[in-house]
Amino acid sequence: xxxxxxxxxxxxxxxxxxxxxxxxxxxxxxxxxxxxxxxxxxxxxxxxxxxxxxxxxxxxxxxxxxxxxxxxxxxxxxxxxxxxxxxxxxxxxxxxxxxxxxxxxxxxxxxxxxxxxxxxxxxxxxxxxxxxxxxxxxxxxxxxxxxxxxxxxxxxxxxxxxxxxxxxxxxxxxxxxxxxxxxxxxxxxxxxxxxxxxxxxxxxxxxxxxxxxxxxxxxxxxxxxxxxxxxxxxxxxxxxxxxxxxxxxxxxxxxxxxxxxxxxxxxxxxxxxxxxxxxxxxxxxxxxxxxxxxxxxxxxxxxxxxxxxxxxxxxxxxxxxxxxxxxxxxxxxxxxxxxxxxxxxxxxxxxxxxxxxxxxxxxxxxxxxxxxxxxxxxxxxxxxxxxxxxxxxxxxxxxxxxxxxxxxxxxxxxxxxxxxxxxxxxxxxxxxxxxxxxxxxxxxxxxxxxxxxxxxxxxxxxxxxxxxxxxxxxxxxxxxxxxxxxxxxxxxxxxxxxxx
Ligand code: NAD
Numbered sequence: 001x002x003x004x005x006x007x008x009x010x011x012x013x014x015x016x017x018x019x020x021x022x023x024x025x026x027x028x029x030x031x032x033x034x035x036x037x038x039x040x041x042x043x044x045x046x047x048x049x050x051x052x053x054x055x056x057x058x059x060x061x062x063x064x065x066x067x068x069x070x071x072x073x074x075x076x077x078x079x080x081x082x083x084x085x086x087x088x089x090x091x092x093x094x095x096x097x098x099x100x101x102x103x104x105x106x107x108x109x110x111x112x113x114x115x116x117x118x119x120x121x122x123x124x125x126x127x128x129x130x131x132x133x134x135x136x137x138x139x140x141x142x143x144x145x146x147x148x149x150x151x152x153x154x155x156x157x158x159x160x161x162x163x164x165x166x167x168x169x170x171x172x173x174x175x176x177x178x179x180x181x182x183x184x185x186x187x188x189x190x191x192x193x194x195x196x197x198x199x200x201x202x203x204x205x206x207x208x209x210x211x212x213x214x215x216x217x218x219x220x221x222x223x224x225x226x227x228x229x230x231x232x233x234x235x236x237x238x239x240x241x242x243x244x245x246x247x248x249x250x251x252x253x254x255x256x257x258x259x260x261x262x263x264x265x266x267x268x269x270x271x272x273x274x275x276x277x278x279x280x281x282x283x284x285x286x287x288x289x290x291x292x293x294x295x296x297x298x299x300x301x302x303x304x305x306x307x308x309x310x311x312x313x314x315x316x317x318x319x320x321x322x323x324x325x326x327x328x329x330x331x332x333x334x335x336x337x338x339x340x341x342x343x344x345x346x347x348x349x350x351x352x353x354x355x356x357x358x359x360x361x362x363x364x365x366x367x368x369x370x371x372x373x374x375x376x377x378x379x380x381x382x383x384x385x386x387x388x389x390x391x392x393x394x395x396x397x398x399x400x401x402x403x404x405x406x407x408x409x410x411x412x413x414x415x416x417x418x419x420x421x422x423x424x425x426x427x428x429x430x431x432x433x434x435x436x437x438x439x440x441x442x443x444x445x446x447x448x449x450x451x452x453x454x455x456x457x458x459x460x461x462x463x464x465x466x467x468x469x470x471x472x473x474x475x476x477x478x479x480x481x482x483x484x485x486x487x488x489x490x491x492x493x494x495x496x497x498x499x500x
Contacts, residue, residue, distance in 0.1 A: 018049045019196070021057060021220050022203040024064045025213030031056040036222065038197060041109030041340040042331055044374060048107070050196045053221030058229040061188045061219040065159045066235045068214030069186035079134040079184070086130030086182060088209040093123035096205060100170060104198035108166050109339040110294055111331045121455075122171045125472070128456035129178035132477060136183065138484075147491035154481040156184035157237035157261075161230045163251065165243040166192035166342050167297045167396075169199050172265075175460075175471040176240045177216060183480040185238070189218045190230055192243075194343050196220045223247060231255055231262075238480065241265065242299075244394075245465055252468070263469030263479050265299070266462055267394040268422030271415040272302040272451065273437060275408075276310040278427035279449070284318035286425060286451040287400070292326055292378045293452070295338045296398035297346070299466075300423045302451055303395060304384075306414050309404045316382065316402065320366045323378035328370075340374040341397065350376045350397030357381045357390040362401070386417050394420070408433065412440045421463030425451045444470070 018035065020027040034052035039045065051057070068074050077085075093100070101115045110118075138152035162176040169191050180187050191199045199218050206216050219226060227247070231239050231254045241251045242265040255262035272287050274280075290302030307315050331339030341347040358364065362381040370377055376397045384391050384401040391401055405411045415424060424443040428434050438446040444461045447453060454460055459475035461467050469479050 016046055016049055017197075019051065019200050019220070021051045021053060021061065022200055022216075022218040023057075023061050023214070024068075024217070025207045028057075028060075030054065030221070031060070036193060038107055038194070039343070040106055041342050041374060044344065048197050050193070050200075050220050053219045053226045055229040057219050057221070058188075058226055058233060061217040062159055062161075062230070062233045062235050064214045065186040065188050065217050068212055069156075069158050072212040072214060074186065074212045074215050075184070079136065079182075082182060082184065083130040083133035085209050085211055086126045086133065086178060089205060089211075090123040090126035090130060092205045092209055093119065093126065100198060100202060103201050104170055104195070105331045105339070107197045108169065108195040108342045109331050110167075110297075111336045111339045113334060113336065114294060114338075118168065118171055122174045125171075125174040125178040125456045129182035129477065132179075132474075133182040136477065136481065141485075147489065149488040149490055151486050153484045153486060154183075155484055156180075156480065157482060158185060159233075159236050160185045160187045160238045160240060160480060161190065161233070161236045162187050163190045163227055163230070163239070163241045163243065164192055164199070166195035167294065167299075169195045170202055172242050173199055173202075175476070176242075178456075179471075179477040180238075180240070180480045181211075181215065183477055185480050186214065187216045188230065188236070189216065190226055191218065191220060193220070193222050227251065228254060231260070232258055234258075236260060239263070240469075240479065248467070263471070264462075264467045265460075265469075265471060266422075266465060266467040267396070267420060268299050268301065268462065268466050269304060269392065269394050269418045269420040270300060270302045270423040270425070270443065271304045271306050271441070272425040273411050273415055273427065273441075274305065274307045274311065274315055275411075275426075275428040275430065275433065276308040277429045278311070279429065280311060280315050280318055282449065283427040284315060284322055286427070286447075286449075287319055288322045288326070288378075290425060290451040291400045292323060292338065292398045295328070295341055295376055296350075297342060297396055300445070300452060300454070301396070302423070302425050303400060304391060304415075304418075305400055305402045306405055306411050307402065308411075309406055312402075312404050316365060316380070319400070320380060323366055323380065326378055328375050328377055338375075338398070341376050344374075346396060347374060347376060350395055350399065353390060353393070353395045353397065353399060354379060357384070357388065357399070357401070360385070360388045360390070362388060362390060365402070386414060392418055408437065412437060416440075416442045419465040422461075422466035423447065
């Protein structure tokens with residue numbers, strides 16, 4: 001990817017790059033020329049100046065996307081052609097993998113080792129929905145009317161507003177953009193102000209793959225200054241949001257006021273339920289990967305360990321031994337497992353949760369302070385009660401809350417006793433128990449003797465406060481299609497009416 005505009009992306013000023021927005025396949029500064037700093041989480045210093053959008057920029061991005069949806073080469077492409085473009089984009093992801101890893105790691109601090117795997121597999125979403133584009137079909141309905149034909153057509157909405165968090169900007173964009181484009185929509189992306197650059201750079205690949213300009217636009221800026229205008233824009237026909245419950249509720253309420261359908265992928269407080277017969281080594285691996293990977297900055301973090309009292313000590317010993325081996329540090333270092341916390345605000349929020357856990361009487365099993373104030377180290381609290389904040393609230397950091405149980409009923413009841421329902425892990429060798437518990441847990445995804453698998457083919461999303469709607473799989477594309485019912489009268493004119 002080369003610099004396209006020295007006024008915007010690519011300008012080097014004392015080591016700082018300036019990024020414009022991406023509208024109509026071009027780099028565009030904010031209408032009022034404003035920018036904001038994006039900080040490098042590893043140093044805390046600004047590394048990029050990003051265009052600070054406002055209502056005028058939102059309007060320009062949405063109108064351009066709407067024009068692309070209605071009158072560019074996009075609506076005349078066949079579904080098969082759209083699929084070919086998405087497949088080409090998947091290939092380009094792999095060709096440009098290292099550049100994308102570099103930018104995203106710089107922006108949100110995720111270790112390059114972890115990002116490389118995450119972005120390589122992200123190509124799979126574009127490939128999967130590229131293959132699905134020409135398999136979208138309606139039905140002929142056997143209606144209860146003589147001489148009538150009734151069929152359904154699945155149609156795109158038009159402009160989709162896709163709003164993203166900072167923890168996995170490119171991967172979470174793919175979960176929305178790939179199915180939305182396969183269905184024939186246009187998209188206006190609004191990345192988080194804490195990690196905008198990767199989606200800006202990635203946008204050039206749509207042009208390179210051959211998508212008409214404007215089919216995917218990126219508008220940047222601070223959430224409160226951009227998101228309300230985007231969600232409320234009269235040409236936005238569908239909203240898809242990923243982020244925290246607070247902003248999600250605002251977006252959902254605003255969309256509802258405008259009667260715009262809205263998918264919400266929100267937070268979690270997912271339980272890892274370990275029974276006494278579990279393979280404790282495998283469980284410890286899954287629990288550590290579930291809550292410490294990405295420094296716990298994932299929605300699906302398995303942040304509550306519910307463990308049978310009989311194996312409590314043996315499991316905790318395994319977890320702390322593994323956690324202590326994780327290398328936390330410079331995300332660019334190939335040996336680093338976990339990078340810094342993405343923002344200073346998030347770092348402070350994690351520390352505040354740790355203080356509250358201590359005050360509630362929970363026992364710190366593993367809890368080392370970090371002198372730099374940027375890296376959160378794996379932390380484990382034992383004896384966490386169901387009413388404690390650490391049990392009920394999402395930390396979005398590497399903090400595991402441990403609670404013991406004695407019976408299966410108690411385990412299920414504890415698992416469900418939180419506002420969230422994104423995911424759950426069940427660890428047992430008892431097949432009947434595994435399926436029984438999977439059925440009783442209120443969560444959109446249940447992993448049995450594994451954790452953290454997400455693939456393009458399998459639907460993902462929340463129960464309860466963890467969200468509305470699904471991403472990935474067949475469910476994922478349905479979020480971007482609306483059903484039209486078409487009736488045909490087959491009787492024709494009555495005999496002798498003169499219209500033969
Ligand atoms: P966030 O809610 O702060 O921000 C998400 C988006 O909303 C950003 O683009 C931001 O600009 C915008 N926004 C924030 N506050 C706003 C406001 N007051 N008005 C209008 N717009 C606003 O989320 P985050 O901190 O970037 O990400 C972390 C959250 O995302 C966690 O809760 C995590 O669980 C959730 N998440 C969920 C999933 C999932 O698939 N369910 C995936 C990743 C992250």
